Amino acid sequence: MTTPGTRPPTPTAPGTGVAVENVVKRFGAVQALGGVTLTFPPGQVTALMGENGAGKSTLLKILTGDHQPTEGRVLLDGAPVSFASPQDARKAGIRIIPQEPEIIPHVSVAENVYAGSLPRKAGRRLDRAELRRRIHADLTRLGFEKVIDPDQIGSELTPAQRQLVEILRALTGDAKVIAFDEPTSSLAENEAEALFALIGRLRAQGIAIIYVSHRMKEIFRLADRIAVLRDGASAGVLDAAHTTEGEVVRMMVGRDLSSLFVRQDVARDEVVLELDGVTTDDVTDISLRVRAGEVVALAGLMGAGRSELGLALAGDRPLRSGRITLDGRPLRLRSPKDAIGAGIGLAPEERKAQALFLQRSIRDNTSLVSLERLRRMRFVRSGQEKAVAQDFSDRLRVRTPSIEHEVRKLSGGNQQKVVLARWLLRRPKVLILDEPTRGIDIGAKAEIYRIIADLARDGVALLVISSELPEVLGLADRVVVMQNGRITGELDRTEATEESILNLAMADDLAPLDAAPAPAADRPRTDSAHGGPR
Amino acid sequence: MTTATTSPAETGKAPEKAHARSPLAALGGQNLSLIGALVVVLGLFGALNENYLSWSNIQVIAEAATITGLLAVVQTVVIICGGLDISVGSQAGLASVVSAMAFTSAGSDPYLGMGAALVIGVLVGIVNGVAIVYGRVNPTIATLAGLAAYKGVAQLVSDGRAQGYVLNDPVFVFLGRGKVAGLPVMIWILIAVAVAVHVMLRYTDIGRNLYAIGGNDTAARLAGININKYLVAVYALIGVVAAVAGILLTARTGSGQPVSGSEGLELKAITAAALGGCALKGGKGGVGGTLLAVALLGALENGLTVQGINTFWQNVAQGALLVTAVVIQQRRNGERAVGLPH
Structure with missing residues (x-):
């Protein structure tokens, strides 16, 4: 040393x-x-x-x-x-x-640390003795020697x-x-x-x-x-x-809202979607209700569990406990097929990865979840399919020379409109929109806000997941704020401000952290973090 | 396309649109280049050997390509939904042995022999599908295992030898040698299977869902498609069609062949599908292109044989064709040359 x-x-x-x-x-x-x-x-x-x-x-x-x-x-x-x-x-x-x-999974911590500049002996062989000497010297110099074991394998690391x-x-x-x-x-x-x-x-x-x-x-x-x-x-x-x-x-915060939003009051009394204590691997004890024609925004920071909740409602994540009720009837969702059949649609967060078939035409992408209504025996009635796809493409102003064009050739905003067209054609009772305007330009945004307003007027119950606060405030009749997989508050439109939402979204529930005893920095860590009392 | 029904999801009446696309555009660039290659091959060997383009030799080419064609058509289906089946040759061999042996032991009942082969085909296909879908085994690995295992089973039950003799039976003779309206029965069977698969892919919601699964499985799942069910069904379909191929093999050769006649068919089938425009990562392809590629491969193989070129070279040519077809595909997709491809 x-x-x-x-x-x-x-x-x-x-x-x-x-x-x-x-x-x-x-x-x-x-x-x-x-x-x-x-x-x-x-x-x-x-x-x-x-x-x-x-x-x-x-x-x-x-x-x-x-x-x-x-x-x-x-x-x-x-x-x-x-x-x-x-x-x-x-x-x-x-x-x-x-x-x-x-992290390279199958090699040691020491090799991971020096990856790209490993000490070598002649003939490109790894000089293990030198590696060991170097990692110990560095760990000691930096005061890390008790924090991490240099021989541990990459894939085992927390x-x-x-x-x-x-x-x-x-x-x-x-x-x-x-x-x-x-x-x-x-x-x-x-x-x-x-x-x-x-x-x-x-x-x-x-x-x-x-x-x-x-x-x-x-x-x-x-x-x-x-x-x-x-x-x-x-x-x-x-x-x-x-x-x-x-x-x-x-x-x-502190910026004025743009005038992109169509403000209206079309929420009716009947509750369409009701969640009662819904718990999955990612979210805990979620209870909320969405009425017909109501736009409920799910606000929160990235990683708050909002998208995961959306996927659970779309039947793609199993429920550990809790209940989902639609039009007063309890649902059992084992797959997205069940959810779609019951009348729940999801326009997911990553439209290219999770929603679109980029190599297929606008027509195919639009009709996919409605094929059972567009077929006779098992044959797709192509004339009718073309007509409705064209109709929705026109109404949503998808900018394309033809509905036979491949979706990958469209801009992000137009791709999102194709996803929306798919659900408009299907006419779900509940539509979940996860980040509906992410990555699209302001003009297309305004059009999508208009589509959302139209859907609300038609009595669809809308759950909008958005990380953009102006959007949340502009669209929502009610704002539900989540953090770490739980609901931390619910704000009426009159109470919701960027500040009040952010306060709830960042309401730190790491409370025990302050009261925690001296840090375990120089003790070897034990895996006791999970399943502890909350 | 300006008229539109005012009520949105009204599924009642919609104006039929006359869609007049030019026949050339309908064929597509990939198919055009295949036709071009086919013309070149036919012209070249036709010029070298005057008998090559005779009606009898063309029938020889067609018959020889039938069994490959059947397997290539179903290979197209599984590739479209993002899978692969390299056990098709072994499946056909197993079905061939089973059909002949069941025929013999059932006292020369051809329908029992064929029925037994078809049942085995379905079972083998379901085993593949279940291993892939529920066992989470990569399709290439699962069917590579099948390639070895089904061949082994076929050799076990047959003792490694040709079994039974079926050419005393009129039904088998009809399948292998018969003609209807001037065309061999085998070709009619290929046409029937190809048309059925084409219609399924092109005009039914099943086909749409298969393309969707191969194009983007996450999106397909979220669109409510039961991916598992579809994949198992596709592998079962392969099993059935491979069994048909095995029965035809028996009918052609007169006895159940565990290995000879079916070995290497998987390579031909996959090569034909890739040449025919199936994207090996799924979501793209069609029966038309595959059949053209089968014809091209058949014409090439026959031409090389007619010219007396060593069959070893034919294997080399086939391997080179498969890789070339995929290289062209990847270039078209703009695949970047970094790391291992997907």
């Missing part, structure tokens, strides 16, 4: 951290960042906050070389840098710890250990800046605690830390500074010691 076990907590090199200056990023006509200037100083944890779509990911990707800024520049230790690729940024000392790091491997990769590469992207979303509480302790240590070593998270409690525990992005611009930087959750939320 040649290197000393500990190091004084001083920066490895005097630096000013990383900064962006007037960074603009456009994707085609869409502006993701509109002139952001922010500094991430060394030895400090800077939390990066903002709504979905505020530009956090884009900014991270620019810092880590995944994207190049359209305008403006990135400064590292005061000098302008330009990264052509993530490899460039990594070499310069900027690392990102993704939520799910790439999510927390996977992140640890990624952090080790960063540190052995002399990182100056480490960005964490929602690191705790896949971690259990004790694992999160270990991570927080580790981040504290990294900060003491003088590393600039960027911490992206939606969880207020974590932010206020860890962060020195809180930088808020809104609509692709910096809304301000707050000193974490002298601010409140409320102030952060206010800074994150």
Whole structure:
């Protein structure tokens, strides 16, 4: 052991951290960042906050070389840098710890850490002795020797250990800046605690830390500074010691709603869909009701379990307990076929992966779930099929020269309209729309809002899952907010504001975290995280 | 296409549209190039050997291609829904042995012999389907296992030898040698199976669902299609048609053949399907293209034989054709050359 076990907590090199200056990023006509200037100083944890779509990911990707800024520049230790690729940024000392790091499953932690630059003997053979010496030296130098076993195999690692491997990769590469992207979303509480302790240590070593998270409690525990992005611009930087959750939320929201929405009151009294204590592998104790003609929005952050609830209602996820009632009759959904038969339709989150047959025509895609009404014996009545597909394609204004065109040739907005046409033709009683306007342009968005309004007027019970708060507020008669697979609140249209929704969506239920005893950072972890009392 | 019924999902009356597409466009580019290749092959060997294009030789080509054709047609179905069956040759061999042996032991009852073969075919197909769907075995692996196992079963029951003799029976003779309206019965059987499968794929909701399953299985499931049921049924269909192929093999050769006559048919069937335009990842393909490819392969094989070219070279040519067909497909799909293909 040649290197000393500990190091004084001083920066490895005097630096000013990383900064962006007037960074603009456009994707085609869409502006993701509109002139952001922010500094991430060394030895400090800077939390990066903002709504979905505020530009956090884009900014991270620019810092880590995944994207190049359209305008403006990135400064590292005061000098302008330009990264052509993530490899460039990594070499310069900027690392990102993704939520799910790439781990090679069948090799050891040590080999994972040095993957790509493994020590070799002559003839390209792995130098195991040197590998062992190096990993022990690095683990000791970094104070990690009791946290992870270098001989453990990649596939056996827990999510927390996977992140640890990624952090080790960063540190052995002399990182100056480490960005964490929602690191705790896949971690259990004790694992999160270990991570927080580790981040504290990294900060003491003088590393600039960027911490992206939606969880207020974590932010206020860890962060020195809180930088808020809104609509692709910096809304301000707050000193974490002298601010409140409320102030952060206010800074994150606060924009006027566009006039894209068709406002109407067509909800009737009869309850169409009723969930009572629905529990699946992903969601817990969900109770809600949707009336005919009512638009209920499911709000929450990504990973709150909303899409999974949608899939459960579409018969694609088994219920552990609870009851789904449609028009007063209890349903037993064993497959999507049952759900469609009962009158529940789902336009899923990933329309290309989950809904569309890209190689098939608009006609085929539209008629697929209604074929049993369009056939005689088992023969599809093609004249009638063409007529109805054309009719719906016209009514939804799908822009295409012919309904015989392959769906893959359409734009995202028109593809989404084909998915909607499929369900309009089927006429379900309940239609679940998961992120109906994700990734489509503003004109198509407005058209889809109009279609949703028309459906409500026809008495369809609508459940809209959306991560865009203006959309939620513009569409919904009622907003149900979820977090971590549970409903954390329900807001009437009159009560719902971006602020009230965000407060419920981020209502941190990691309450025991504060009361938890000393972190288990330097004890070997045991797998006791699951099934503990909530 | 401006008129539209004002009430949305009214499924009553709809104006019939006259759809007049040009016959060339209806054929499609893939089929046109196959026809082109077929013309070239026929022209080339026809020029080299004057008997090649005689009516009797063309019938020889057609008859030789019949059994391959049957297997290629059902291979097309399974490839369309994203699967593969490389055990078709062994299935046909097993059915051939069973038909001849059941025929003999039932006191020369041809219908019992054929019935037994068809039952075995269905069972074998269901075993494949169940292993793939419920055992979660990759289709290539499951049917590779079948390729070995069914051949083994056929050899076990037959002791590894040709079994029975059926050419004393008029029904088998009719199947193997008979003619109806100037065409061999075997060809009529192929036509019947091909038309039936074509109609199913093209004009029924079953066909739509099969294309959907192969095109995007997640979306198909969420659209309420019972994927498992369909896949098991498709493998059962393969079993039945492979059994028909096995019966014809028996009728042609006069006895039950465990291996000779059926070995290598899976390669021909898959090559024909791929050449005929089936995307090996599913969702695309049709009977027409496959049959053209069967004709092309048959014409090529016969031409090489007529020219006295070593059969070993014919194997090489076939392997090269299969890979070439897939390379062309992948190029068309714009598949990137990184890592292992899907």
